[in-house]
Amino acid sequence: MTSRNLNFKHRVAVVGAGLTLFRSRLQETPQELAWLAARQALDEAGLTLKDIDCVVIGSAPDTFDGVHMKGEYLAEGAGGIHKPTVRVFVGGATGVFVPIAAWWHVASGLCKRVLAVAEEKMSHAAKPHPQYVFRYIWDPIVEKPLNPNLIWIFAMEMHRYMYKCNVKKEDIALVSVKNKRNACGHPSAQLCMPNITVDDVLKSEVLVWPVQLYDISPTSDGAAAVVLASEEEARRITDTPVWIKGIGWTLDTTHWTNRDLAFPEYVRRAAEMAYRMAGIDNPRKQIDVAEPYDPFDYKELHHMEGLGLARKCEAPVLTREGVTQRDGDLPINPSGGLLGVGNPIAAAGLMKVAEIFWQLRGEAGARQVKKPVYTGLAQAWGDLMQAGTVIVMGI
Amino acid sequence: MRRVKYFPEVMEIEAYVYTAGPVGTKWLEALKAGKLMAAYCPKCGRLFLPPKMYCPYDFEEVKELREIAPVGVVESYTVIERDFNGEPLKEKRVLAFIKFPGVEGGLIHYVKADKPRIGMRVRPKWRDERRGLVTDIEYFEEA
Numbered sequence: 124m125t126s127r128n129l130n131f132k133h134r135v136a137v138v139g140a141g142l143t144l145f146r147s148r149l150q151e152t153p154q155e156l157a158w159l160a161a162r163q164a165l166d167e168a169g170l171t172l173k174d175i176d177c178v179v180i181g182s183a184p185d186t187f188d189g190v191h192m193k194g195e196y197l198a199e200g201a202g203g204i205h206k207p208t209v210r211v212f213v214g215g216a217t218g219v220f221v222p223i224a225a226w227w228h229v230a231s232g233l234c235k236r237v238l239a240v241a242e243e244k245m246s247h248a249a250k251p252h253p254q255y256v257f258r259y260i261w262d263p264i265v266e267k268p269l270n271p272n273l274i275w276i277f278a279m280e281m282h283r284y285m286y287k288c289n290v291k292k293e294d295i296a297l298v299s300v301k302n303k304r305n306a307c308g309h310p311s312a313q314l315c316m317p318n319i320t321v322d323d324v325l326k327s328e329v330l331v332w333p334v335q336l337y338d339i340s341p342t343s344d345g346a347a348a349v350v351l352a353s354e355e356e357a358r359r360i361t362d363t364p365v366w367i368k369g370i371g372w373t374l375d376t377t378h379w380t381n382r383d384l385a386f387p388e389y390v391r392r393a394a395e396m397a398y399r400m401a402g403i404d405n406p407r408k409q410i411d412v413a414e415p416y417d418p419f420d421y422k423e424l425h426h427m428e429g430l431g432l433a434r435k436c437e438a439p440v441l442t443r444e445g446v447t448q449r450d451g452d453l454p455i456n457p458s459g460g461l462l463g464v465g466n467p468i469a470a471a472g473l474m475k476v477a478e479i480f481w482q483l484r485g486e487a488g489a490r491q492v493k494k495p496v497y498t499g500l501a502q503a504w505g506d507l508m509q510a511g512t513v514i515v516m517g518i
Numbered sequence: 519m520r521r522v523k524y525f526p527e528v529m530e531i532e533a534y535v536y537t538a539g540p541v542g543t544k545w546l547e548a549l550k551a552g553k554l555m556a557a558y559c560p561k562c563g564r565l566f567l568p569p570k571m572y573c574p575y576d577f578e579e580v581k582e583l584r585e586i587a588p589v590g591v592v593e594s595y596t597v598i599e600r601d602f603n604g605e606p607l608k609e610k611r612v613l614a615f616i617k618f619p620g621v622e623g624g625l626i627h628y629v630k631a632d633k634p635r636i637g638m639r640v641r642p643k644w645r646d647e648r649r650g651l652v653t654d655i656e657y658f659e660e661a
Contacts, residue, residue: 151571152539158572165577172577189534199574250533263525 131230136357136364137222137516138350139168140477145313145345145465148246153188154200156346157242160470161202164348168360170236175350177234178203180210181221181241183468183505186256189247201240201348207233215418215505216372217241218347218472219512223370225351226514235353242346243467253342260507262378274339276379276508278331281421283384285333288436290424292333296324297442298420299337302456305449306463308489311474313343313465324420340418340460345467347474365483368498369403369515371396377507390429390502393511398431401515403498406431410515411496412482413453414475416504417460426502427455430513450493457482457490472503476514483518544583545569550650554642555583556621566622575622589661590616592638595629616640616658628657 141163143149143156151159157180165171180201185193194210201208211217211224218241225239245253257273284290303319306312316323319337327336357364373396375382375389382388394406403409415426424438432453433441441447447455458464458478461471479499481487498517504510538546541557548555556565557580559573565584566574573580595614600606612634617624629640640658648654 148537150537150540152537152542155539155571158570158577162572162577162579186530189531189536200570200572202577204574244537247534247536248531249535250531253531255530258530259527267525267527 132232133230134354135226135229135351135367136354137367137476137480138352138357138360138364139164139166139170140480141167141348142311142474142477143346145311145343145467145470145474147313147341147343149244149344153190153193153242153244154197156244156344157197157200157240160242160346160348161200161238161240164238164350168350170350170360172202175202175236175238176206177228177237178206178208179221179225179228179237179239180208181212181217181239181469181473182210183212183214183217183243184256187248187253187468188244197240197242202238213372213506213510213512215416215468216472216503216510216512217469217505218474219476219501219503219514220372221469221473222349222351222367222476222514223372223512225349226367226370229351229353235356237351238348239351239473240346240348241469241473243470244344245342245467246344272331274331274334277419278334279379280384280425281333281419284421284425287385288439290436290439292325293321294439294443295338295421295424296321298417298423299324299462301442301448302417302420302423302460302462304463305457305490306459309459309464311345311465312459312463313341314463315459334419338420340462340466343465343467343471345465345470347470347477349473349476349480363484363518365480365516365518367514368517369397369399369401371400371513373511374506375509377509379508382509386435387425387429387504387511389509389511390426390504390513391431393513394430394502397513397515401517403515407433407453410453410498410500411494412457412479412492412499413455414458414460414478414499414501415455416472416475416502417456417462418466420462422504423456423460426504429511430500430502449490452494454492454494457487457492468505472501472512475501475503479516483516539571541569541571541580541583546650548583548585549652549654550648552644552648553585554588556586556618558582558584564622565620567618567624586618586621589639589641590618590624590658592629592634592636592640593617593624594636595634614640614658627655630657630659
């Protein structure tokens, strides 16, 4: 398949990335976290704030940081004052949606150099627990009176996936083990666990069966940033730009009863959109390294299949065979993912984009995958667990 | 159809704990000690409020606070006559935007004055018991 003749004016490249530590509680304010990541991305690109013409901010619910109109609040730390600045929000899918929105700022010809910043401070939502933010995402008539908890959806999905694909919990736990070990190479990581075993995961406390403590990513504070530039600018800024080759996003219904719980259709459609643009017709062969969204271990498997990186029900097999390890044929979440690096929602998605950027530039240090990589992918997932965002990058 | 079912509920998080940040914390500690300070940018040399760990003008890191003269100038003010629910206040309150000479930005605070005016010079009325909050200044009064 050849690339669809999309009507955009400029090729867009990523030319710098920045990341704060991910921790359960950081001392800096949300604005300061945004600044730390933004400044690092600018420094990496060799630019200053004056060089930036537009700013895109991504952050998940205002209720985490406890500041309503959080986008406007974050704008100063994100470098957006007196510039065309916008905040985008598609729940947990936001982190990958930030560079997607930044892409169209540049591709349209409106802006030449865009700073894209994502931030989340879950520790502010102190009582009772940050996940209470999700108490009011439910249908008020048929679901809310049952007082659902976010993990209920995951538990239902995970169980359905296990049933349909005949997957054992041991196979799913392998993802958690891989990612928490991978995280030990990441300077921002919150949950590096070099010696974790499948047994540790299986023995961790059961939260909402079959979901156990080590199946889940933690709550985190953190921020991430990338700088995007038009082709002309990118070539002036760096010898090693990383091109955004395809973008895609899709929404499925908010009724989880009306979705295929065993297969993420929203990701498949978002991926198809991105692949069409990137001219990818065999993702398993053409994608060299990927960062699918992994707030839960089974979601990495789920998303690999949605992305076409594995056939349906094949992802656990690839995982067991070591294909998805950092030195495997298809490294998956070499960063350590959300399970290992941490999950400051929007910042976690953008961390994945930053990881692909560094991997493709060969700058991922201890995390650098063994095989040579030319094309990579990052994906996030969110809202009421039905939004999918995909970005394909290449050198 | 006018008769529909309603679902009463309360919303989400009961309590937030906000971080003041490293520079904001120093600023609040200074308030506790009865001192008014502003953040200082080592690159552009600006003093600015509110305090934070980066300069909003040139994106440089900021670590230092410098004490400023606690005499400000009222840039604008309003007189609050009713509360959140629209009920009349027993005592009207004056809220002002106060700038300090040589400092970018400023503070919003109450001013106690019978006849407030723009351009009025004001100074903080400190509380005796201070807790490291912006309300350690009870209000500003004419200097």
